[in-house]
Amino acid sequence: MHIFQPLLRLSYTRPKTTLLALFAITLLMAGGLNQLETRNSFDGELPADDPINQGIEAAKATFGERSIVLIGLETGSVYSPEAAQKIIDISNELAKVPHVLSDEIVSLATLSNVSHRDWGLETGGFLDELPADEAAWQQLKADVAGNAMVLDRLVSADESLTVIAAALEEGFEGGTVYDAVSELADHYAGPERIHITGAPILVEDVQRGISGDSRRFIPIAIVLIFIGFYISFRRLPGVLLPVGMVIMSILWTMGFMGYAGLPVTVVSNALPVIMVAVASSYAIHFMNAYYRLADQHSTGPALAEATLQKIGLPILITGLTSALGSASLLIFKITSLREFGIIGSVGFLLATVICLTFLPAVCALLKPPAGKAYQSAGLQRFLRSLTQMAQGHRRAITVAYLLLIAGAVYFIGQVKIGDDYLKFFPKSHQGRVAAETFNDKLSGVRTMDIVVDATAYGGIKDEAFFRNLNGFQDYLMDYEEVGHTYSYRDVVHHLSTNLNGETDALPGSSEIAQYLMLHEMSATPGEVFALRSEDDNQARIQVFLKSSDPEVHQALYEDIQRDAARFFPEGNTPLTFGGDVMHRIALGTYIVEGKVQNIILALLIVFLSCLIIFRSLPKSLMALLPITVSLLMVFGLMGVIGIRLGISTALLTAMIVGIGVDFAVHYLVGYFRDREEMPADEAITHNSLHTGQAIAYDAASNIAGFSVLSFSGFLPVQHFGWLLALSMLLIFLNTMVLYPALLTQKERQLATPEFA
Amino acid sequence: MILAFTLIVTLFSAPLLPDAAAIMEAHRQATAVQDLTGQLTYTNISKSGRKQTRTLQQYILRTDKGDYTYNLLLEFTDPQDVAGTATLTIQQERKDDEQWLYLPALRMSKRISPSKKSDRFMGTEITYEDLSGHLSEPIDDYQYTLLGEETINGRSAYKLEALPREGLRTQYGKRLLWIDQATHLMVQTRFYGHKGEHLKTYTATDIRPVGSGGHHRAHQIKMENVQTGNTTKVQYSGFAINAGVDAAMFSTTWMETR
The missing domain is CATH 1.20.1640.10 (Multidrug efflux transporter AcrB transmembrane domain)
Incomplete structure (x- = not known):
């Protein structure tokens, strides 16, 4: 000093x-x-040299990555003139939304289809014009049902939901798109329900939520401390x-x-x-x-x-x-x-x-x-009885703490890892409702991309490679959480079925090449290049996932890595993984890895700081005690009630250790000062009442402040807020119970009156 | 007196421009052929720069079903694994075209539903409506206005505006055309949507004489989609015009048995 x-x-x-x-x-x-700037996406959260990140970037470089806005139309049946007309109208109106790539809108109104007819091949769109009679409606239903690339992806099997997807140009302005799409949804809502979602919409929701949070938090927090300081002084x-x-x-x-x-x-x-x-x-x-x-x-x-x-x-x-x-x-x-x-x-x-x-x-x-x-008489009474209880029931307190710690350690093992982006929002949030509806009724909105390298120019057209990829996709579909997979295999299969009828035989190399040629003739370059690399040496499989649990994604990713060699026995076919779930998988890995290191480092830093300040090993270890016990209790509680360890909650340790150690430092400094002037028992009581009062006010102000975060529009921030508030309460109680108990025990064990 | 003098000087000093209708008729005559064969290589280039190149042989024969309707046979020659894939289009005036597809892997042709005007031709940025106009500008369907003269890629050209006549079903609300003054071929076209938005730009370069009949053709064309950033480039070679094409080629039997 x-x-x-x-x-x-x-x-x-x-x-x-x-x-x-x-x-x-x-x-x-x-x-x-x-x-000050706001960053609302998770792009760039991972280190550039991270292997998963490198895979994501490699997949992006070859196959491109578009931001997609999804509009869902939910009604009794999408096969009605009113609903079909809305699909056409929304598709047309979406094309006029700023930053929407007008020829990259995918819906029943825009998508081309190749389907078998008695006279040959029908190659038009599904809804080039509204069906005029019952037979035409039945034909439309049959065409959708016969196209595995549309059924469950664009139209739900129960006919109640259809999706209109629009790709956005690079460098789009999220706010402009959000406003225009919301206006469109409002205009066409009723009696049909219109959902809007997709990463650009959810990211904008986060952005607006952050701004809203900031506007709400600071005034509430300041009012709370006004009240807190008035009560204190x-x-x-x-x-x-x-x-x-x-x-x-x-x-x-x-x-x-x-x-x-x-x-x-x-x-x-x-x-x-x-x-x-x-x-x-x-x-x-x-x-x-x-x-x-x-x-x-x-x-x-x-x-x-x-x-x-x-x-x-x-x-x-x-x-x-x-x-x-x-x-x-x-x-x-x-x-x-x-x-x-x-x-x-x-x-x-x-x-x-x-x-x-x-x-x-x-x-x-x-x-x-x-x-x-x-001096608050009530607070003084409370602190006095807490101190007396701690000093008088040392054995019972020790047993109770040991039991609590054992329970906490057990439940820490149950803590789930990783953030689910969708669950950032409350259950009633429209983006979350939309995504969950798509998950329930369609094949899922979360995607994992698997890029399979055929290693040779034109290699994906080789029938042996095609057979392997076909088996690999079938394997992926065996997973319950996989709603759908999509690659050039499905294009080839669809064209083969419509040209030859249903057959179990897989096409030969020249057939594959010609079917792909036929696809090129009807699809946009964007659609073609989303499935095949420029040199036809790499194929992309899009895996649509019904689950949004990051741990399920992680387990699937590990299974695929383990089993891929079964399908590509040459052993030299590298798989590259991309898609939105891969970011989360990598983040989850880093959170777990970083969390353990963070706990050790935070405790070590605080311990070393205390060692320098107190110049005493026992005192420094004592300073760590309330925060260590409180940390175990908080993480145990997360395991009990199912709060995930994600980006926001990963901050808990640093905050609990960094802020919580204040109580210990104030208590111990106060105690050793008092101890110089009075006997041990008196010093404990005096310090618990006087320093304890300041610590109580400190804890109360922290609890009040952190509780404000519970008003956040984001669930992880809400969880972080009240867990931190609870932590402050626990550290306060642990400080005010453990120290009187331990110091009393120690003083009575030592022959000399001086501790340490 | 002074007024009359000024008028005479103005009239005689201004270049005499032909009217729009005459320019368009000259353009139609310049593109009209009895038959045409040649090889074309097209490259689709995505906005991100990824390319896909295909080569095919084209055979075009004027039909007897209308003044400016054609039979069109396109057969892929490269890459090798799609060689022999072919499409046959029989244009019919004021009626849907008839189209067939032949895949060597199937060893049979399949009739396919007629393409809509807005459908992409072979997956390129060129639509069937553009292709139809490329073979023969439908001058009865449009109202043309001469806007002036400009130089495009070193060639003097007439600049015209083409507006669709009432009731015409088209993707475009307006087109701006630049017709080469020397050959009457289109050297540039800008396509606009019904809201006036610029959709695409077509440019034709490397215009050279073909054969001895006084015909010229652009040997390189490019269609840029302004909205998506995708581009198609086409390189022509081996043109032969009015050299005779066997009418029997334009049948499914020929595709299946050659």
Whole structure:
């Protein structure tokens, strides 16, 4: 602390200069807010050298990747004049939507079909014109039923749902597309239900949700701390000073994000609220000490100096440990988590600096408050009985904790891994309802792309390769979660059936080449190149998945990798995987891998910090105890109630360790100070009542702040918010129960009165 | 007096432009043939630059079923695995065309439903409506206005606007045409949709004489789809015009037994 003292002394010896400097810095940092950007997709979350990422990029380079908007029309039967006319009209209107590629709209109204007729081959579209009579409707139904590429993909088997899909040009503006498509859906809704979904729609929903969250969170959080500070101190400066400090901390941190080019993401979206909670907890400890020391000093500067002397070091320590805890997120390989680690570290350090300069400067300008510091009688009673219970029932407490820890460890094994993008949204969200409807009635909306390399120019037309690929696709279809697969095999099969009738025989090489030629003659280049590479040496199989569970996707991916050699016995046919589920699989892997390393690193960083501060191994280990126990309980609870370990919840450890250790540090520093002046039992009680009160206010402000995240439009952020709030409660209780119990036990075991 | 003088000077100093109808009739005469054979290689290029190249032999014979209707036989010659695949189109004035497909793997031809005007020709960016206009501009269906003269790819050309007559079913709300003044061949066309949006641009280059009958043909054409970014390039070679084509070729029997 002494190395910072000359600097900190300025705050109460030259308070006006200090405040002017802080004001100037605040203006400068606020300038960074204009440069803040939002990143709403998960592209770029994976490291460039990640093998899955490289596979995704390779598949994209060969087969391209379009963003697709999906419009679903749900009604009694899509085979009615009204519904069919809407399919035609929506398809036509979609072509006029900005950024939609007008010749890449796929629907019953646009898709070409080759189907057998008595006189030859019908090669028109399904809905070139509305069927005029019952026979024509029956023919349309038969054509759809006879085309495996349409049934269950564009039209549900129960006839109640059909999809109109539109590809968007590169560099499209998501907001413009979203508004135009929503307007279209509103216009054509009723009596049919119109669903809109697809990645561009869901990503825009996330974007709008993030903006909505930010607008809601900050005011609610600030109002909550207003109330919290008033309850804690019952004085106006006790409310206004911490609120001012919190607002400055948020402005500085978000300004830093803007200048540093760190975007607002679904993860860093939670930052303002975390800053409210953390900055206000620093302020609580400062103001608590300030009011306690008020009756001992007659001038503002003297009181400010005394307050800094008493509480400056613990605040500095907790600021550093919180920053280091957040920095432990850098161990993750996921971009938004690493970014959050940087933002959190800088933010916590900035909040510490503001707390130790702004608050003493303003306090130095104020007259010391008259009267005794406010003490809540109820809180004092609660803390006293908690301490007495902990000291009196040490054995029972030990047994209870051992049982709780054992249970938690068991349930941690049940925690599910990975985020399901769809489940970011509440159940009633239209994008989620749409996607779930498509999943239920069609062959699924999640896709895995498998690129099979035939290794030779034109190799996919070889009958042996075709036979292998055919067997491989049949194998994929055996999986319950696979709704549909689609590759050039299906095109060949469809044309072969319509030209030759149903047959079990697979076509020869020349037939395959000619059927593909026939497909080229009727399909768009986009459709052709989505299935075959330019040199016909690679084929893409699209696998449509009915399940949206990332762990199911992971298991399927591992099975396919294991079994592929059975179908391509040459052994030199490499498979490359792409598609949206692969991102999630890779993210899941990194979350698990990073999580374990993150827990170890965060605890190690905090332990080493405590070792430097306390210069004592037992004290440093003790500092870790409440947070370690609380971590086990929170992750165990996630296993019990089925909350997934995803991108947002992966932040929990860093936050719990970084913020939660504050309680331990304040408690232990307070205890050892009291211990120098009084016997052990008295020191424990005195510290539990006095430092315990500040910790209780700190915990309450954290709980209130983090609870605000429960108002988020995103379920993972909601979960993160209330789990973090619960964690704060647990760390508080564990601190206030474990320390009195252990310290009492230790003091009674030791022959000498000094601990450590 | 001064007014009359000014009028005379203006009249005699301005170049005399033919009217739009005369230009279009000259264009139709320049493209009209009794028969034509040749080889064409087309390359479809996707927006991302991926290419697909096919070569085929074309045989065209004017029919006796209308003034400017043709029989069209297209037979793929490359790549080898699709060689022999053929399509036969019998155009009929004011009626649907008749079309057949022959796949060597099946050893028989199948009748296929007539292509719509907006269908893509062989998967290229050229539609059947474009192809029909390429063989013979349907000048009775359009109202032409001469807009002026411009130089396109080094060739002096008349610039015309073609608007469909009332009731005509077409993909296009408007076309802008550039007709080469020397050969009366189309050197550029811009296609617009019914809302006035630019859809595609056709350009023809490498115009050379073919045979001794005074005919010329563009040996390279390109159709760029402005909306999708896809392009089709066509390279022609071995043109023979009015050199005689056996009418018996334009039958399913010929495709199946040759």
